[in-house]
Amino acid sequence: MLLSWTSAVVRSAEEPLLAAGVPLMERAAFALHGQVLRVLRARRGRVRGARVVVLVGSGNNGGDALHAGALLARRGVQVTAVTCAARAHAGGLAAARSAGARVVSLVAGGGDGGRGVPTTTVEAAAGAAAGADVVLDGLLGIGASGTGARGPAGALVEALRQTPRSPHGPVVVAVDVPSGIGVDDGTCGGAVLPADLTVTFGGAKPGLLLPPADACAGDVVVVDIGLDLAAARPAVARLAPEDVAALWPVPDRHSHKYARGVLGVVAGTPRYPGAAVLCAGAAVLAGVGMVRFVPDAPTGRVDPGDELPPHGDGGPLAAAVLAARPEVVVGQGRVQAWVLGPGVDPHDHARRRTLTDALDAAVSDGLPAVVDAGALDQLPPRVGPQVVLTPHAGELARLLRARGEPVERAQVEAEPLRHARRAHELTGATVLLKGPTTVVVGAGGAVYAQADGPAWLATAGSGDVLAGILGALLAGRSQEVADDPGLVAALAAAAALVHGRAAHLANPGGPVTASAVAEALPATVAAVLGANGGARAAVAERRGRR
Structure with missing residues (x-):
């Protein structure tokens, strides 16, 4: 049985671990990068020389993505991080740069508060993503309300959605949830980048199981980062x-x-x-x-x-x-x-x-x-x-x-x-x-x-x-x-x-x-x-x- 918990329950489970100094972000990033490595090996047969574009928002979801990008860059992956807000997670940004990732921003002076991040255009960022092997969607996390990505992030998502997908196009991997879905209710009313794979942390979120947002989640992989959810009531279940x-x-x-x-x-x-x-x-x-x-x-x-x-x-x-x-x-x-x-x-x-x-x-x-x-x-x-x-x-x-x-x-x-x-x-x-x-x-x-x-x-x-x-x-x-x-x-x-x-x-793969x-x-x-x-x-x- 696949169980899911609301964002409030997940945050509550995170609080005592964060207070104790448990490195939850590092655990999430390590698991995320491991899933991307599996995708790259299945797709290319090797990791070195692969191209990954990381879409980065302002919150911890973007931090997870940046830290995963840093780990991938250290494995020989060509990583480009595109920040879509005035600020990005400082530790993740530093780790990505230190590992050799290229960082650009859709916001002038964005990403690190104006400390000289090169700017790029929506068209250029969409083109880079279209030519990548994997796109990591770390724009929005579990605080999203289902209205989709907005501003520069929304413009980039819309550009990516309009880019024709080919069998050789990028595999989209969502970080915890596809950005902009209704995490707790499954709504999907704005700019959301459909994922081929969602790597979610601690426990599944209701929006990954509920329609219409579940259609944007692709395959869902739940990774254990140490959250204790046993005593919490699940929000939505899916029978196996x-x-x-x-x-x-x-x-x-x-x-x-x-x-x-x-x-x-x-x-x-x-x-x-x-x-x-x-x-x-x-x-x-x-x-x-x-x-x-x-x-x-x-x-x-x-x-x-x-x-x-x-x-x-x-x-x-x-x-x-x-x-x-x-x-x-x-x-x-x-x-x-x-x-x-x-x-x-x-x-x-x-x-x-x-x-x-x-x-x-x-x-x-x-x-x-x-x-x-x-x-x-x-x-x-x-x-x-x-x-x-x-x-x-x-x-x-x-x-x-x-x-x-x-x-x-x-x-x-x-x-x-x-x-x-x-x-x-x-x-x-x-x-x-x-x-x-x-x-x-x-x-x-x-x-x-x-x-x-x-x-x-x-x-x-x-x-x-x-x-x-x-x-x-x-x-x-x-x-x-x-x-x-x-x-x-x-x-x-x-x-x-x-x-x-x-x-x-009755008829595998065909009409019934x-x-x-x-x-x-x-x-x-x-x-x-x-x-x-x-x-x-x-x-x-x-x-x-x-």
Whole structure:
């Protein structure tokens, strides 16, 4: 699991070490220069003669970059430091000069308070950076607010962003964070230089995990500089496969289909039958014990407390589901969790009645429920965290507007965490906000940010598959959810991880369909659980005993 902490928490952890004289900057610079050496060796096969341009701001972030530049210069790297403010970190500047680095400034007399630093132009600095092997971005640190670099630094960043990138262009390495992102909230509203690699110190920062800023971070490497963050509450987490393996409900030899979870599904309409097929099928393929697909009753009334036979044959919608997944049981009956709303046409009044009745029953019984698409506008004013809303940005904006918040889709996309958190506050539900990076906000302040899927996953029906996966998880762990509602956010993040990995497995590097993602679920779950490796080990052990 990748954990992150706010800038305030990191500063608090630094204070006692700085007071004790611990050389945190030197530790950070040494780790940073080591990461740059790895990049140079991978890129050129050697270090000596490589070119590195260091972009330097006025704070300690620039000091880290200058000290790293000094270490690189002593290894034979041609280092040019470009200062972008009237002052730069004095110790770092002295170290860089002593090591033979060239220092220039975008500000007349800048860098060391006017002591004769040669000036350069934005165009010249951008040209030098474009011709380098590595650009070290040390302009702004963890005090940035997400409005981007400004002044000479902003002009340089904009010039670099407009310079065409080639396969032989520089690798951009961000120092702690890409300069100008919202370090604590992931906003990214101004001039930010996208990094290929971010080397962050002590612990990851929330903006490296949260959208939209995470798209500027590239690969993230966390280096230990001695900060004690164990007692501090993480701000944002990102699950890894081993975390999901611990969350996934796995049957034992005593399990039966009811013990493994029964999931009720109200999805699709005759106009959108695919949503029902994809959602129910994904739940089956993710490993739930049973899926009950609920068709419309003659009265539209659903009473999940009664064991009832199917209503006739369930109609053409149920027929489509059964044709794709004969394992599905059509009709009402007892369930441990629900998926409600995928593909439900707001103009299909009978389906809407069935949906509303099922949602009311789920909320009154305290059952876990995934509320998606057509069910979002049927949500009661308040629900518990066992209810998971799964909107995309436009749907979340509509939900917030219905509750008196004047929000548009673009605002949700610019500040996903803020608006997902607001929806959680207003409704009480766990909120899974779908996007290139999925943000989950749940009980007790839990926040997850998962970026596991390829861009190809933005395809019709993808959300229906995700809803089925999450429903399977909630049904399989319904008793634990009842005892610990805070578990729901972690399960939602786990579903997002498996969904994304299934898309990669379905067609590595190429386009995928929602159906292909669903079909890849059994192998994806097995890989996450380590089942394939465990089977191989068991076979090897049996062979060894022969």
